[in-house]
Amino acid sequence: MIKITLPDGSIKSFEAGTTPMEVAKSISEGLARNIISAKFNNKIIETSTPIQEDGSLVLLSFNDNEGKKTFWHSSAHLMAQAILKMYPGVKLTIGPAVDNGFYYDIDFMDYKISDADFPKIEKKMLELARGKHEFKLREVSKADALSYYKQEKNPYKVELIENLKDGEITFCNHDDFTDLCRGGHIPNTGFIKAVKLMSVAGAYWRGDEKNPQLTRVYGVSFPKQKQLKEYLELLEEAKKRDHRKLGKELKLFTFSQQVGQGLPLWLPKGAALRERLESFLKKAQAEAAYDQVVTPHIGNKDLYVCSGHYEKYGEDSFQPINTPNEGEEFLLKPMNCPHHCEIYKSESWSYKDLPVRYAEFGTVYRYEQSGELHGLTRVRGFTQDDAHIFCTPDQLDLEFKKVIDLVLYVFNSLGFEDFTAQVSLRDPENKTKYIGSEENWEKAEKAILNAAKEKGLKYVVETGEAAFYGPKLDFMVKDALGRSWQLGTIQVDYNLPERFELEYKGSDNEMHRPVMIHRAPFGSMERFVAILLEHTGGNFPLWLTPEQATILSISEKYENYSKKVLSLLKNHEIRATFDNRSETTGKKIREAEMNKVPYMIIIGEKEEEENSISIRKHGGEDLGSMPVEEFVNRINNEVDASLSKFRV
RNA sequence: GCCGACGUAGCUCAGGGGUAGAGCGCUUCCUUGGUAAGGAAGAGGUCACGAGUUCAAUUCUCGUCGUUGGCUCCA
Numbered sequence: 001m002i003k004i005t006l007p008d009g010s011i012k013s014f015e016a017g018t019t020p021m022e023v024a025k026s027i028s029e030g031l032a033r034n035i036i037s038a039k040f041n042n043k044i045i046e047t048s049t050p051i052q053e054d055g056s057l058v059l060l061s062f063n064d065n066e067g068k069k070t071f072w073h074s075s076a077h078l079m080a081q082a083i084l085k086m087y088p089g090v091k092l093t094i095g096p097a098v099d100n101g102f103y104y105d106i107d108f109m110d111y112k113i114s115d116a117d118f119p120k121i122e123k124k125m126l127e128l129a130r131g132k133h134e135f136k137l138r139e140v141s142k143a144d145a146l147s148y149y150k151q152e153k154n155p156y157k158v159e160l161i162e163n164l165k166d167g168e169i170t171f172c173n174h175d176d177f178t179d180l181c182r183g184g185h186i187p188n189t190g191f192i193k194a195v196k197l198m199s200v201a202g203a204y205w206r207g208d209e210k211n212p213q214l215t216r217v218y219g220v221s222f223p224k225q226k227q228l229k230e231y232l233e234l235l236e237e238a239k240k241r242d243h244r245k246l247g248k249e250l251k252l253f254t255f256s257q258q259v260g261q262g263l264p265l266w267l268p269k270g271a272a273l274r275e276r277l278e279s280f281l282k283k284a285q286a287e288a289a290y291d292q293v294v295t296p297h298i299g300n301k302d303l304y305v306c307s308g309h310y311e312k313y314g315e316d317s318f319q320p321i322n323t324p325n326e327g328e329e330f331l332l333k334p335m336n337c338p339h340h341c342e343i344y345k346s347e348s349w350s351y352k353d354l355p356v357r358y359a360e361f362g363t364v365y366r367y368e369q370s371g372e373l374h375g376l377t378r379v380r381g382f383t384q385d386d387a388h389i390f391c392t393p394d395q396l397d398l399e400f401k402k403v404i405d406l407v408l409y410v411f412n413s414l415g416f417e418d419f420t421a422q423v424s425l426r427d428p429e430n431k432t433k434y435i436g437s438e439e440n441w442e443k444a445e446k447a448i449l450n451a452a453k454e455k456g457l458k459y460v461v462e463t464g465e466a467a468f469y470g471p472k473l474d475f476m477v478k479d480a481l482g483r484s485w486q487l488g489t490i491q492v493d494y495n496l497p498e499r500f501e502l503e504y505k506g507s508d509n510e511m512h513r514p515v516m517i518h519r520a521p522f523g524s525m526e527r528f529v530a531i532l533l534e535h536t537g538g539n540f541p542l543w544l545t546p547e548q549a550t551i552l553s554i555s556e557k558y559e560n561y562s563k564k565v566l567s568l569l570k571n572h573e574i575r576a577t578f579d580n581r582s583e584t585t586g587k588k589i590r591e592a593e594m595n596k597v598p599y600m601i602i603i604g605e606k607e608e609e610e611n612s613i614s615i616r617k618h619g620g621e622d623l624g625s626m627p628v629e630e631f632v633n634r635i636n637n638e639v640d641a642s643l644s645k646f647r648v
Numbered sequence: 649g650c651c652g653a654c655g656u657a658g659c660u661c662a663g664g665g666g667u668a669g670a671g672c673g674c675u676u677c678c679u680u681g682g683u684a685a686g687g688a689a690g691a692g693g694u695c696a697c698g699a700g701u702u703c704a705a706u707u708c709u710c711g712u713c714g715u716u717g718g719c720u721c722c723a
Contacts, residue, residue: 103718112652115652115717198717199653199718200651200652200653200717200718201651201652201717201718201719202650202651202652202718202719203651203719203720204650204651204719204720207719208720209649209650209719213650213651213719214651214719215651215652216651216718216719218717218718249659255714255715257696257713257714257715261713261714261715307723308723309723312723313722313723316649316721316722334723335723337723364723366722366723368721368722369649369650369720369721369722370714371649371650371651371718371719371720371721372649372720372722373715378722467723469723518723552682552683554681554682555680555681556680557680582679582680582681583681583686584679584680584681584685584686585681585682585683586681586683586684586685586686587684587685587686588684589683589684590683590684590685592684593684594684600683602682604681604682606682614682614683616683620683622683
């Protein structure tokens with residue numbers, strides 16, 4: 001007999017060789033119908049895998065993340081089977097589950113495939129799925145595995161097998177289909193009731209561009225048709241929130257081929273919104289004793305040679321600007337930090353002066369690969385809400401915490417509630433590739449971990465993910481649709497102070513090297529606005545939104561009174577407009593709704609007589625009529641409630 | 649940069665070897681209206697650009713540029 005520990009802590013005895021499915025049946029038939037795989041001692045196994053020893057067992061359904069993964073991985077097998085039947089001779093490579101489904105990388109040889117072929121592949125998959133073919137995992141010897149794939153003329157699988165150990169190689173069969181696979185499958189293909197192929201894309205064998213290019217087919221599948229429908233609706237919703245679409249509709253920004261790809265043009269509304277964000281942060285930074293600096297958009301190439309950026313990124317950057325002076329070269333600024341280092345160097349410092357905090361909304365230019373450009377989230381010219389803090393190693397701890405406070409303040413003010421942090425530390429196995437003393441790294445890593453803990457951040461630690469010049473803390477926010485985005489970053493840097501030979505005089509009358517902190521709560525203004533757009537769906541917080549209120553007059557007769565109201569609002573610094581076109585009220589309301597204006601002010605005969613205004617909120621709520629003063633107070637209160645002052 | 653898809657009016661998109669359509673927007677006129685589209689008329693396009701095939705190309709082929717989904721990259 002073996003003892004199985006279930007997630008609720010209960011321990012049950014079973015005969016050795018019992019399968020997870022039998023365990024499920026012993027609990028309830030309903031459970032047995034729903035489980036699609038299992039996890040035994042933290043290893044994913046099939047529901048039919050006999051268990052031979054004591055251990056803990058988790059039964060997985062499609063609702064569990066790991067269950068989903070096995071479901072999607074199994075679907076990849078099914079897709080491969082369908083594709084192999086329709087395109088005989090294609091070479092399969094790998095077919096894993098990913099966060100939103102699965103893919104299979106296939107060498108299609110001479111076949112061409114496009115999304116027009118998807119419906120018939122989907123049909124074939126469902127047809128095959130209905131056969132309820134069991135997924136059967138079996139061990140094969142390395143020699144047999146190799147000879148099987150050599151005979152199949154599949155060099156990719158052969159390469160994969162060559163890197164595996166004999167005795168650890170398993171094949172998975174279902175129906176007439178065989179695949180190299182380590183396992184973790186659903187019981188049979190019949191569970192797959194809905195499939196949708198999403199896209200084809202090129203992908204290199206093993207992710208290396210020197211290798212042959214394969215065709216990656218992405219798909220998603222579900223146990224119920226209804227779930228597929230819901231998923232597709234979610235995608236539709238995401239599409240509606242796409243910042244590129246909203247940016248166009250709300251007239252925030254645009255691009256022009258004439259100007260150049262990846263170079264955003266901010267339209268008046270977008271520019272004003274961005275400035276509002278900037279002054280919001282400037283105010284907080286002033287409170288936190290940052291000094292604003294301004295540096296030029298270009299710098300002598302030697303500056304970036306000194307910083308090391310030229311060596312590392314020069315090749316892929318905008319090419320140097322030459323001048324009539326022989327040998328003189330300038331670069332478009334790819335980073336603000338070298339400039340700030342030079343500002344630091346312009347005077348001598350005592351430990352009593354530190355920390356020094358230089359902040360700049362610095363526009364930088366990077367020649368991102370053309371295929372990587374994407375709306376405002378990946379561009380070639382963007383403005384960082386950059387700042388560099390020069391401090392003594394002893395001040396690092398406190399400074400880091402202060403930066404976290406600032407980042408949290410920014411997130412709170414903008415309604416990002418669901419975020420996580422990632423602490424990136426050194427690779428303990430390979431400490432030689434990092435610059436800076438052991439002692440300082442220890443200090444910095446401890447400082448970050450302490451700060452994260454003390455500030456109550458939800459964080460994960462990634463060892464080996466630190467930059468060569470220092471550890472860092474990145475913030476990932478989730479938008480309204482649960483998608484994760486990296487925003488703010490705080491990085492410790494030992495490298496630049498070294499390269500620029502930055503110094504301060506310590507209390508011991510000796511010169512010492514300061515530590516630098518790079519930080520950007522927004523990351524970049526472009527990226528941040530994009531994410532904010534997707535997060536809010538274009539319904540910005542009142543303090544930020546381009547148009548807080550719009551006056552809709554019932555007819556031209558009320559134009560004078562409307563204008564009077566408009567100027568009253570403007571006197572109170574409320575961003576209001578007046579729609580005095582000769583359109584019906586219904587139409588004006590519809591357009592204001594689509595432009596996502598938070599408050600609509602309706603003015604007609606009644607309002608003019610009463611010397612009041614009627615308010616409709618975005619979304620349809622009728623707030624009735626009120627004096628202008630009351631409305632002004634309402635707006636101010638709402639802004640104040642969402643936007644607290646930053647205090648250190 | 650690489651692979652696939654796409655590029656038609658300011659915007660969203662239909663069409664298709666015989667040289668172009670809708671809705672919205674815009675202009676003018678009528679209408680003066682009460683909480684998500686009032687009516688009419690009009691202007692607006694070398695069908696991304698360049699070459700090729702063809703009697704004829706916006707349509708087919710190739711190339712370029714751009715957009716887009718991925719891959720690789722991201723100071």
